[in-house]
Structure formats: structure tokens, C-alpha cells
Amino acid sequence: MIRVLIADDQHLVRSALAALLNLEVDLEVVAQCADGDEVTAALALHKVDVALVDIQMPRLDGLSLAQQLSQTHPEVKVLVLTTFDRPGYFRQAFEAGASGFLVKDAPPEDLVSAIRKVYAGDKIIDPQRAMLSVETQRNPLTDREREILAHAASGAPVSRIAALVHLSVGTVRNHLSNAIGKTNTANRIEAARKAREQGWI
Amino acid sequence: MIRVLIADDQHLVRSALAALLNLEVDLEVVAQCADGDEVTAALALHKVDVALVDIQMPRLDGLSLAQQLSQTHPEVKVLVLTTFDRPGYFRQAFEAGASGFLVKDAPPEDLVSAIRKVYAGDKIIDPQRAMLSVETQRNPLTDREREILAHAASGAPVSRIAALVHLSVGTVRNHLSNAIGKTNTANRIEAARKAREQGWI
DNA sequence: ATCTGCCCATGACCGTTGTCATGGGTTCAG
DNA sequence: CTGAACCCATGACAACGGTCATGGGCAGAT
Numbered sequence: 001m002i003r004v005l006i007a008d009d010q011h012l013v014r015s016a017l018a019a020l021l022n023l024e025v026d027l028e029v030v031a032q033c034a035d036g037d038e039v040t041a042a043l044a045l046h047k048v049d050v051a052l053v054d055i056q057m058p059r060l061d062g063l064s065l066a067q068q069l070s071q072t073h074p075e076v077k078v079l080v081l082t083t084f085d086r087p088g089y090f091r092q093a094f095e096a097g098a099s100g101f102l103v104k105d106a107p108p109e110d111l112v113s114a115i116r117k118v119y120a121g122d123k124i125i126d127p128q129r130a131m132l133s134v135e136t137q138r139n140p141l142t143d144r145e146r147e148i149l150a151h152a153a154s155g156a157p158v159s160r161i162a163a164l165v166h167l168s169v170g171t172v173r174n175h176l177s178n179a180i181g182k183t184n185t186a187n188r189i190e191a192a193r194k195a196r197e198q199g200w201i
Numbered sequence: 202m203i204r205v206l207i208a209d210d211q212h213l214v215r216s217a218l219a220a221l222l223n224l225e226v227d228l229e230v231v232a233q234c235a236d237g238d239e240v241t242a243a244l245a246l247h248k249v250d251v252a253l254v255d256i257q258m259p260r261l262d263g264l265s266l267a268q269q270l271s272q273t274h275p276e277v278k279v280l281v282l283t284t285f286d287r288p289g290y291f292r293q294a295f296e297a298g299a300s301g302f303l304v305k306d307a308p309p310e311d312l313v314s315a316i317r318k319v320y321a322g323d324k325i326i327d328p329q330r331a332m333l334s335v336e337t338q339r340n341p342l343t344d345r346e347r348e349i350l351a352h353a354a355s356g357a358p359v360s361r362i363a364a365l366v367h368l369s370v371g372t373v374r375n376h377l378s379n380a381i382g383k384t385n386t387a388n389r390i391e392a393a394r395k396a397r398e399q400g401w402i
Numbered sequence: 403a404t405c406t407g408c409c410c411a412t413g414a415c416c417g418t419t420g421t422c423a424t425g426g427g428t429t430c431a432g
Numbered sequence: 433c434t435g436a437a438c439c440c441a442t443g444a445c446a447a448c449g450g451t452c453a454t455g456g457g458c459a460g461a462t
Contacts, residue, residue, distance in 0.1 A: 011307060105210070
């Protein structure tokens with residue numbers, strides 16, 4: 001019997017996944033959590049073999065959670081679930097110590113077989129996505145550039161960004177200009193979009 | 202026995218919801234669809250009492266689908282599901298002829314009880330959300346403003362928008378300026394964000 | 403010790419964007 | 433018929449944004 005923990009911020013999805021998995025005779029959902037903090041609490045109470053964690057979660061997101069679990073509970077295999085298939089997520093998930101990666105658009109059979117494989121110690125690598133992942137180059141942005149670009153994403157004018165980051169407007173514009181160059185886009189907005197897609201911010 | 206149709210673009214969520222609903226003795230999931238077009242096809246094959254449709258779907262989205270169903274299949278009750286609780290969705294859903302509205306963060310009991318109520322002919326109105334809905338004012342944007350703002354959302358410069366819409370750059374700027382004024386924001390990007398949040402575009 | 407890369411800053415140039423005044427066109431309601 | 437509310441367009445001004453050259457400070461690497 002494989003003991004599964006489910007972490008997803010949407011109650012309905014969480015329960016529905018639990019219902020789906022409980023249909024399998026060799027799977028047992030032992031805990032359901034709405035965010036990363038609940039997961040750590042749940043791990044203290046239950047023995048868990050496989051943790052199914054959504055990337056998009058409030059407070060402690062799925063990737064940070066995966067990273068944390070790989071250190072505090074290395075015996076728990078982490079299977080990362082995501083709604084959006086951003087190219088960066090795949091790499092980030094494995095860097096964070098996850099054993100598998102699945103898109104929510106995958107057929108349910110893939111999910112259960114992934115859980116069994118991960119439990120057996122395998123890594124789930126979709127060859128097609130692995131290709132895509134090597135193509136995506138590493139984050140070329142510096143810390144400052146990422147920080148400033150993140151603020152720019154919401155449409156804030158340079159002056160406001162400068163105030164938020166405690167820098168001169170000129171410096172902010174330089175950082176943005178660099179980010180725009182590195183992403184080879186035309187303006188801060190497109191740069192922010194691209195950076196987000198690539199998982200750089 | 203209430204016959205339920207599920208429409209959600211994410212395979213896993215779709216199947217999981219079906220598993221959840223099939224646990225109820227008086228519910229039967231008769232069809233699962235990935236987009237609006239599959240729904241119309243499925244309705245030709247099965248008798249359906251309640252259609253559970255996600256707003257976010259490719260091709261034919263949930264709201265348009267609800268509108269279409271209310272005309273072609275008025276006997277089918279539509280229950281709209283959404284991941285994001287944008288203030289505009291609630292009103293739009295009922296304007297489109299939906300009988301109920303639920304956020305994916307709702308507990309599963311709410312979903313099954315909503316299905317039963319809707320089947321019985323009731324409308325599902327969360328009083329708290331209804332309040333919120335009257336607060337949200339109607340779309341103040343004109344057709345052109347919406348169209349142009351939608352293009353602006355992706356970060357395209359005015360020149361490109363003008364080309365896309367076959368207008369002069371000056372006119373585009375005027376429309377944008379109007380939209381910015383009506384949303385009382387500082388620039389096109391914030392205007393686009395706000396408009397999207399309010400369900401105006 | 404020097405080089406490289408990142409950080410911060412300034413000033414200048416020019417293109418883009420937001421605003422405003424103004425004008426002409428349409429359609430629809432009173 | 434006359435407003436009212438759209439639509440489209442122009443020209444002009446001020447503010448904002450993206451680029452570049454330049455320069456200084458501070459790390460870690462060779």
C-alpha cells in the first residue's frame with residue numbers, strides 16, 4: 001500500500017484527486033494539504049511515501065516545498081504537479097529534488113503509474129520535455145535584474161520601482177535595459193513575460 | 202439519478218472530478234469534455250441534466266459555452282466553475298444563463314449540493330459574492346477600448362497595436378488614454394490588468 | 403595583482419507614450 | 433432635429449522609457 005499525500009491549494013481539486021487515487025487498490029491518500037506549511041505539519045502525523053505537490057500554492061510554493069522536503073524528509077518521494085507548463089518548471093523541479101514532474105493535463109493513468117514508479121525509486125522523465133529542458137538555457141539574469149523585472153511585471157513605472165528597491169531611477173532603467181537585452185525583447189513588459197515563462201523570475 | 206457532464210481542459214482535473222462525483226449514489230457522470238466543442242458533440246449523444254463547465258477552456262470558453270447552451274439546450278442546467286475568482290466572472294456567468302457559480306477552492310460538499318440544487322431548479326447564489334458583484338460596476342469600456350487594451354496587455358507597442366487594428370497610432374493612443382482614465386490607472390499595463398481582473402476584457 | 407563580473411550612479415539622446423484641444427464622421431433616442 | 437455617445441483622426445507638449453558612454457566600488461577567480 002502506497003501512502004500518498006496531496007498538496008493543492010484548491011480544495012475541490014485536492015479532494016477530487018484524492019477520490020481518484022483512492023479508487024486504486026494499492027494507493028491510499030493519508031493527508032490533504034492546502035499549502036506547504038500544512039504539509040510539514042501532516043508529515044509529523046503520518047508516514048508518507050509519495051507527496052503530490054502542486055507548484056502554484058500560497059505561502060510556501062511547491063518548488064520550495066520540494067526543496068525543503070528533500071532535506072528534512074528524504075524518504076518521501078516528491079511528485080510535482082503543475083497547471084502551466086512553463087519550460088523552467090521542469091528543470092527547477094528536479095533541481096529542487098523532486099522525483100517526478102507532471103502536468104495537470106496528463107491523463108489520470110499517467111498519474112497513478114507515475115506514483116508507482118516514483119515509489120519504486122524511479123524518476124519520471126518525459127523524454128520530450130527533457131529535450132525541451134536542455135534547450136532552455138539557464139537564467140542569464142542577475143539578482144537585481146530579476147528583482148526589478150519582477151516589479152516591472154505589474155506595470156509599475158520606473159519611479160515607483162526605484163522607490164520600492166531604494167535605487168536611483170537611472171540605475172533601475174539600466175537594469176531593465178540589461179534585462180531587455182538578455183531576453184532579447186522590445187520592452188520591460190515583454191521581458192517580464194518571457195522571464196516568467198522561462199522560470200527566471 | 203442526476204446525469205452530469207464535466208467540461209474542463211485539464212484531463213487530470215476532469216477525471217478526478219468525475220471520480221469524486223461518482224462516489225455519490227444519486228450522481229452519474231455521463232460525459233467528460235476538454236473544450237466547448239466536445240460538449241456540443243456530447244450533448245447529441247447523452248441526455249444531460251447538469252453541465253459542470255470550467256471558465257478557462259481553449260477554443261470555446263466556459264462563459265460562451267454557457268450562453269450557447271442556454272439557447273440550444275435550455276433543459277441543461279449549467280454550473281460554472283472557475284479557478285480564479287475575478288469579480289466580473291460571477292455576473293458574467295449569470296448573464297450567460299448559468300444556474301450556478303462555484304470557485305474551485307470550494308469544499309467538495311458544496312459542489313455536490315450545488316449540483317443537486319441546480320438540478321432541482323434553484324440558482325446558487327453565494328450571498329457574500331452577490332454583494333461583491335453589485336459593488337463591481339459594469340464595464341465602462343467601449344468596444345474599441347476593450348479591443349485595443351487587450352492587445353496592449355501583451356506589451357505590444359502602440360505602433361504594432363495600430364497595425365493590428367488598422368488604425369492610426371494617434372487614435373490608438375487616444376483609446377488607450379481613455380481606457381487608462383476610466384480605470385483610473387497610470388499606464389496601459391495597469392489598465393489592462395485591472396480590466397482583466399474586473400472581467401472587462 | 404589583475405581581470406572579470408556585478409553593483410550603483412549620472413547625463414545625454416531620442417523614440418515612445420499619455421494628455422489635451424479640436425474637428426469630422428456615424429448611429430440612436432428623445 | 434438635436435443631443436449624446438460612440439468612432440476616427442491630427443498636431444503639439446510634456447513625461448516616460450530604452451540605450452549608450454562613462455566611471456566608481458566591491459567581490460571572487462587566475
